[in-house]
Amino acid sequence: MFLDLNVIYQRIQTDKRILGRVLSLVESDNDRSEEILNYLFQFTGNAFRIGLTGPPGAGKSTITNQLARHYRSLGKRVAIIAVDPTSPFTGGALLGDRVRMSDIGNDEGIFIRSMATRGELGGLTKKARDLADVFDAAGYDFILFETVGVGQSELDIVEAADTTIVVLVPESGDSIQAMKAGLMEIADFFVLNKSDRPSADQAITALQTIIGMREHDASTWLPGIIKTIATEKKGIIEIAGEVTRHYNYLISSDQFIKNRVKRFQQRVKQIVEEKIIHELWNLHPLELVIVGNEQNQNPSSPYYTAKQIIGAYKNSREQ
Amino acid sequence: MFLDLNVIYQRIQTDKRILGRVLSLVESDNDRSEEILNYLFQFTGNAFRIGLTGPPGAGKSTITNQLARHYRSLGKRVAIIAVDPTSPFTGGALLGDRVRMSDIGNDEGIFIRSMATRGELGGLTKKARDLADVFDAAGYDFILFETVGVGQSELDIVEAADTTIVVLVPESGDSIQAMKAGLMEIADFFVLNKSDRPSADQAITALQTIIGMREHDASTWLPGIIKTIATEKKGIIEIAGEVTRHYNYLISSDQFIKNRVKRFQQRVKQIVEEKIIHELWNLHPLELVIVGNEQNQNPSSPYYTAKQIIGAYKNSREQ
Numbered sequence: 001m002f003l004d005l006n007v008i009y010q011r012i013q014t015d016k017r018i019l020g021r022v023l024s025l026v027e028s029d030n031d032r033s034e035e036i037l038n039y040l041f042q043f044t045g046n047a048f049r050i051g052l053t054g055p056p057g058a059g060k061s062t063i064t065n066q067l068a069r070h071y072r073s074l075g076k077r078v079a080i081i082a083v084d085p086t087s088p089f090t091g092g093a094l095l096g097d098r099v100r101m102s103d104i105g106n107d108e109g110i111f112i113r114s115m116a117t118r119g120e121l122g123g124l125t126k127k128a129r130d131l132a133d134v135f136d137a138a139g140y141d142f143i144l145f146e147t148v149g150v151g152q153s154e155l156d157i158v159e160a161a162d163t164t165i166v167v168l169v170p171e172s173g174d175s176i177q178a179m180k181a182g183l184m185e186i187a188d189f190f191v192l193n194k195s196d197r198p199s200a201d202q203a204i205t206a207l208q209t210i211i212g213m214r215e216h217d218a219s220t221w222l223p224g225i226i227k228t229i230a231t232e233k234k235g236i237i238e239i240a241g242e243v244t245r246h247y248n249y250l251i252s253s254d255q256f257i258k259n260r261v262k263r264f265q266q267r268v269k270q271i272v273e274e275k276i277i278h279e280l281w282n283l284h285p286l287e288l289v290i291v292g293n294e295q296n297q298n299p300s301s302p303y304y305t306a307k308q309i310i311g312a313y314k315n316s317r318e319q
Numbered sequence: 320m321f322l323d324l325n326v327i328y329q330r331i332q333t334d335k336r337i338l339g340r341v342l343s344l345v346e347s348d349n350d351r352s353e354e355i356l357n358y359l360f361q362f363t364g365n366a367f368r369i370g371l372t373g374p375p376g377a378g379k380s381t382i383t384n385q386l387a388r389h390y391r392s393l394g395k396r397v398a399i400i401a402v403d404p405t406s407p408f409t410g411g412a413l414l415g416d417r418v419r420m421s422d423i424g425n426d427e428g429i430f431i432r433s434m435a436t437r438g439e440l441g442g443l444t445k446k447a448r449d450l451a452d453v454f455d456a457a458g459y460d461f462i463l464f465e466t467v468g469v470g471q472s473e474l475d476i477v478e479a480a481d482t483t484i485v486v487l488v489p490e491s492g493d494s495i496q497a498m499k500a501g502l503m504e505i506a507d508f509f510v511l512n513k514s515d516r517p518s519a520d521q522a523i524t525a526l527q528t529i530i531g532m533r534e535h536d537a538s539t540w541l542p543g544i545i546k547t548i549a550t551e552k553k554g555i556i557e558i559a560g561e562v563t564r565h566y567n568y569l570i571s572s573d574q575f576i577k578n579r580v581k582r583f584q585q586r587v588k589q590i591v592e593e594k595i596i597h598e599l600w601n602l603h604p605l606e607l608v609i610v611g612n613e614q615n616q617n618p619s620s621p622y623y624t625a626k627q628i629i630g631a632y633k634n635s636r637e638q
Contacts, residue, residue: 005431034622037620037622038620038622038623040620041618041619041620041621041623042618042620046617076437133620143625197511202595261609262622264608265605265606265608267621268605268608268621268624268625268628269605271621271622271625272599272625272628272629273596275625275626275629276595276596276629276632277592277595277598279629281588281593281597286587286588287584288585289583289584290580299360299361300360301356301357301359301360301361301452302360302583302586302590303353303356303357303590304357304360305587306587306590306591307593307594309587310591310594310595310598313595313632313633314632314633314635316632316633
């Protein structure tokens with residue numbers, strides 16, 4: 001990948017093989033990947049980012065695939081970033097890939113990228129956003145983040161989206177009250193999948209109660225509830241309709257740009273803190289910190305030692 | 320608390336009221352508290368620190384109190400730092416205090432300090448260590464950390480000790496395999512409380528299996544299992560005996576000083592990272608980070624922006 005940055009930018013517009021290699025490079029997180037991300041950033045901002053999450057088995061993958069296919073039928077290019085934090089190795093993600101590939105993976109306008117955790121979830125959030133920037137610069141119109149909604153980091157991933165969809169099934173209804181509050185709060189709207197089951201009405205009532213409990217006035221966005229039967233491809237157009245309704249709300253209320261600025265700031269915060277801590281302990285290995293000073297036998301307190309390390313770090317120059 | 324640092328050091332040796340005020344000051348975490356901790360640090364290192372943890376209801380408080388009373392009977396001064404992370408307010412800790420006070424709190428040679436979380440557990444670990452330093456400098460011979468063993472931060476707290484005791488009851492036996500692995504791994508030895516119950520033998524067999532699974536050779540420390548009936552004050556001297564056995568092992572194997580150096584380094588690490596991140600965002604408020612540059616309309620990538628912020632921070636001088 002020793003191509004000129006502008007050549008990379010040109011090639012990823014049309015060449016899925018090159019795009020795949022750039023994605024891998026960016027995911028591997030080295031100096032070159034940062035250079036590429038810095039260059040590509042100027043071409044980002046055009047893709048609309050949608051996050052899909054929900055409990056395991058709710059049908060997120062099926063709905064994500066069908067939504068991708070729907071946007072594709074409108075002539076749009078769609079990228080899917082599927083994050084599987086429950087799988088410690090790539091096994092789960094790879095299996096998911098194979099199922100997906102046979103379904104929509106052969107479409108030239110759809111690119112599917114799976115990520116699996118290797119221990120550190122924070123890094124996964126950062127890299128999911130980096131990959132999205134590459135897709136954005138490569139001219140993809142929609143970027144769909146899909147992840148199971150079980151922990152804070154998964155919520156962070158879908159919060160990197162302009163619109164966040166929480167997918168539930170009627171069975172989730174009983175436990176909705178007990179569900180991770182965060183999952184209910186991040187929803188820009190809900191999808192109730194398998195809505196032909198008898199308990200669907202009850203689940204909708206429960207969801208309406210939760211939505212009604214949000215503080216709101218006339219200008220507040222209130223999440224809709226879209227009923228789907230993904231196995232029969234029912235309700236997908238309605239999901240796309242609700243995405244459009246939310247997009248219009250974001251634009252008319254100025255929230256679109258406000259949200260993007262806030263997400264940019266959060267991203268900068270994460271990068272700064274990771275970088276500074278990494279750089280610091282590279283310069284002053286923790287193992288060299290000793291109790292006391294061998295010359296004068298006067299032990300330095302942890303706070304005094306900390307202050308000295310910070311001072312020395314600030315005096316170090318950029319390489 | 321505008322006393323000269325040396326006067327503070329002198330007074331906390333004998334005056335429990337002044338000691339209490341210094342502890343509160345240190346807990347409140349300001350510039351003055353750091354000054355005090357820096358000064359007192361040279362007088363620390365003499366106290367032996369013991370951590371006690373285990374599942375709720377195992378009898379940790381009773382055992383901690385009786386161990387304190389035992390050391391007191393040998394003429395030693397004992398400080399107890401009781402951390403109750405399950406209580407979001409001071410309620411739980413205060414109630415515990417009152418029970419304790421009526422038991423051993425009137426003893427001039429015993430000082431009990433309760434801490435309750437107010438949201439951030441990381442900070443609690445740091446402050447528990449700061450309080451221990453004050454007790455150490457004040458001439459206390461033993462510092463007992465007591466906390467319920469339910470999460471990582473609680474493990475961090477007891478890991479600040481020279482010897483870590485995990486207190487279980489026979490009922491814990493059934494679920495020992497399923498218990499948080501960390502809790503079993505940090506134990507320098509186990510206390511099986513309520514050991515007169517029928518299922519005690521079974522629990523001991525389970526514990527022995529777990530201990531046997533640790534990698535070991537002839538020179539490795541192998542945790543003992545001490546049987547107690549705390550309500551009848553049975554087994555407390557045996558706990559003290561196992562503490563002594565462990566202390567002798569630490570000294571003869573050089574682990575004592577190695578462990579203390581490692582803990583010092585971990586503490587410096589935590590302080591440096593908290594300080595640097597706090598200072599950084601004070602100097603460069605995150606809210607001022609904008610997408611792009613309004614002058615030239617050329618958007619900067621998050622990585623480029625992060626690099627600039629780190630550079631500016633390193634160029635800033637200490638106040």
